[in-house]
Amino acid sequence: MASFTIENVFGVGSFRLCSGFPTAIKITDKSDAHLYECALNGCIQVYNYSTDERLFFQHVYDDIIVVMVYNEYVNQILTCSYTGKIIIWSHDYQKRYVEQQTRINHVHYGFWTTDGTGIYLCSRFDGTLLSLTYDSEHHSLTETWLRHWATPRADAETVHPPSNLSISPINIAEKMETSNTYVAGSIGYEFVLSTNLRRHLFAILQRPHEHVHIHELNLHDGHLIQDLKLQHAKPNQTFLCATTTTLRQTDTGKEFFAVGLQSGLIFIIDTNPLHVHCIINATGSPQAIIWWHSYLLTFGYISTIVNVYSLDGTLIASCKDAPATAICHLQWNSTEQDLLWVGGYMGLTLVRLELIDTVRTPSPVNAVVFTILNTSVDELSPSTTLCLTTLIHKTLHETAGCGIYMDKKEILSGDLSGNIFRWSVDEAKPKEHTHISDSVRCFVSKNLVGTLSGALYNIDNQEIIEDFSTAIICAAWNNAQTVCLIGLADGSLVNLQSKRIVGLHANNAEIWGVAWSPNEQLCATASEDQTTCIWQVDQERKLIATLTGHTTAVTAVQWKYERIYTCADDRTVRVYNSHANTYNCLYVLRTPTSLFGWFTLTYLQVDEEQKLIICTTQNGYLVVWRDEENARAILCQKIHFGSLEALKYDKTTRRLVTVGSDCTVTSLRLNSV
Incomplete structure (x- = not known):
């Protein structure tokens, strides 16, 4: 099997509900600086935002980190990967007390109880919830039970096997509901938490076209105690967020948590007995909520709206x-x-939230002032103002990354907001930041970018070199760097220097990839029309051959020696023989069955010397095959949280660079195969 080493990840963080924390919450922290510790794809990063410098960076997992939480009681850190590998660290990452592979995959969320003894992991596609017990004194981690969402209430032996028995992924998959859509592919437990005193355990169940359910489970064996259906929501209103802790009323001892669904519907849940306490129709499309003293704060995803609810x-x-x-x-x-x-995906911000008596103290400069809608609350008076002040704001790529250029250790990346960053593999911060007034779609060269509007920009002087009036999707240069072929959204392939239309796909189907033949007399184009076309480069629209076989859009093409390689939305790689212009398909490679959910193959590179075929997927995976018939993937790892929107590979150094819709850029090197 193949492996890789992550050299660097450029980004602010891979933030989820449970994947980061401020250093200030550690009992060992004595600093006044603002430090934040978070996952960055498969790496851990500690960043000092007061001085704008990275303090710690380590490649930990070959797939993404989905859980990263600190437990004050035991003064240790828990991380868990998407494939279910747990590491429990010392507070400073210098020791690994536990390193253990669990028996579940596709981990989505994790919860560590306040006393440090209980760990719960939710698996989205396996549909399971795993319970583990941690002994911090002896650094031992034991699996106690595993629950599948479809478990009948009384079926204890079959569904809750002893932890020393393995669970076959095939058996779990047989119980799963399958779907052709990404959203509907999310089946199982999305979230879990317990009350502070560990008397109750609650898990949120999400199934396609069904109401969201809250399951109260037995802490000791995972048995279902009560099933609460959030029937006031529509069946298609899916789970988005929840408070990661409970709110405890001091006078009654009751504990509450909140659950947010699509369309801003928020349920505040009373845990004892389990029932809906109240329902909120929140504005601003919140996807993050948190308790603020005895109130609930809701933050809009991109709406800039923050609400305070009692x-x-x-x-x-x-x-x-x-x-x-x-x-x-x-x-x-x-x-x-x-x-x-x-x-969030686009960055990290530190804000101050404060109540100010405007009679005595003026509102801070540049503060966002809340509109007070209810003055009956004890803390509020006619002279009181609630203010939100931004102290730190860190962002790099502001929207989905799109387009990569690599030259040795120098990397350029773009995004749909027009940001272009120049990086060095060895440094954390960008060497240069440029902005154009258009959405970057691809890099044509080190100095030229193609945009969604069809403009070809010179990065250095911000001038438009050419305007094609339709999106520039791909480009390829000949070996001498004298002729560039541009693939456009209207299905045309244009010679940049002569402006000749080399090829035109039927029905103006988008060209998603272009590659020169080894002798540079021909070229191949991958198209949305499910075909790969071979064109005579020095002629206008002279079609030599049409390669078929893919059942959906062909997304990328490479031409090496006497072979043409294509990948497509149908999740396959096809290898064609180009010897003597025969163009017959030699064999088809398929993606591993471990790739769950909806996805497509997006980009492709070939290392003809090492005989490797390298692909990326729209759900963040890197897949590598050997270039041989009936080959199975020798590498299949989820390296980004979002879709992969560009791929570059240098066969000399085996360096591979990707950019994703999660606003991060990853540089890694394939190890010897």
Whole structure:
């Protein structure tokens, strides 16, 4: 099997509900600086935002980190990968107390109980919930039970086997509901938490076209105690977020948590007995919620709207113009709950939230002032103002990355907001940042970018070199770098220098990839029309051959020696023989069955010397095959949270660079195969 080493990941963080925390919450922290520790795809990063420098970076997993939480009681850190590998660290990452592979895959969320003894992992596609017991004194981790969402209430032996028995992924897959869509592919437990005193355990169940359910489970064996259906929501309103802790009322001892669904519907849940306490119709499409003292804060995903609700669902205050970075992650800097870290796909922000008596103290400069909608709350008075002030804001790629250029250790990446960053593999911060007033679609060269509007920009002087009036999707140069072929969204292939139309696909189907033949007399284009066409380069629209076989859009093409390689939305790689212009298909390679959910193959590179075929997928995977018939994948790892939108490979150094819709850029090197 193949492996790789991540050299660097350029990005602010891979934020999810449970994948990062401020260093200030550690009991060992004595610093006044603002440090944040988070997952960055398969790596751990500690960043000092006061000085804008990376303090710690380590490649830990070959797939993404989905759980990264700190437990104050045991003063240790828990990380878990998408494939279910747990590592428990010392507070400074210098020791690994536990390193253990669990028996589940596709981990989506994790919860560590306050006392440090219980760990629960949710698996989205396996549809399972795993319980583990941790002994921090002896550093031992034991699996106690595993529950599948489809388990009958009384079926204890079959569905909750002893932890020393293995669960076959095939058996789990047989119980799964399958779907052709990405959203409907999410089946199983999305979220889990327990009350502070570990008397109750709750898991949120999501199934396609069904109401969201909350299961109260027995802590000791995972048996279903109560099933609460959120029937006030529509069946297609899916789970989005929840509070990662409970709110405990001091006078009654009751504990509550909140669950957010699509369309801003939020349920506040009373845990004892389990029932819906109240329902909120929140504005701003929130995908992140958190308790603020006795109130609930909701943050809009990209709407800039923040709302404050009381426990009974009353809207207390609201503001606009708050941070908007595709927010999905909220963490208080301390128990004082005055500084709040706001994380998302696009960046990380530290804000101060404070009540100010305007008679005595003016509102901070540049603060966002809330509109007070209910003054009956004890803390509020006619002279009181609630303010949100941004202290730190860090962002790099602001929207989905799109386009990569690589020259030795130098990397350029673009995004749909027009940002272009120049990186060095050895450095954490960008060497240069440029912005154009268009959406980057691909890099034509080190100095030229193609855009969605069809403009070809010179990065250095911001001038438009050529305007094709339709999106520039791909480009390829000959070996001498004297002729460039441009693939366009209207199905035409254009010689950039002569402006001759070399090829035109039927029905103006988009050209998604282009490759020169080894002798540079011909070229191949991969198209949305499910074909790969061979064209005479020095002629206009002279079609030599049409390669068929793919059943969906062909997304990339490579031509090496006497072979043409294509990948497509149908999840296959086809290898054609180009000897003597025969163009017959030699064999077809298929993606591993371990790839769950909806996905397509997006980009392709070939190392003809090592005989490797390298592909990326729309759900963040890197897949590598040997170039031989009936080959199975020798590498299949999820390396990005989002879809992969560009791929470059240097066979000399075996360096591979990707950019994703998760706003991160990854540089890795394939190890010897």
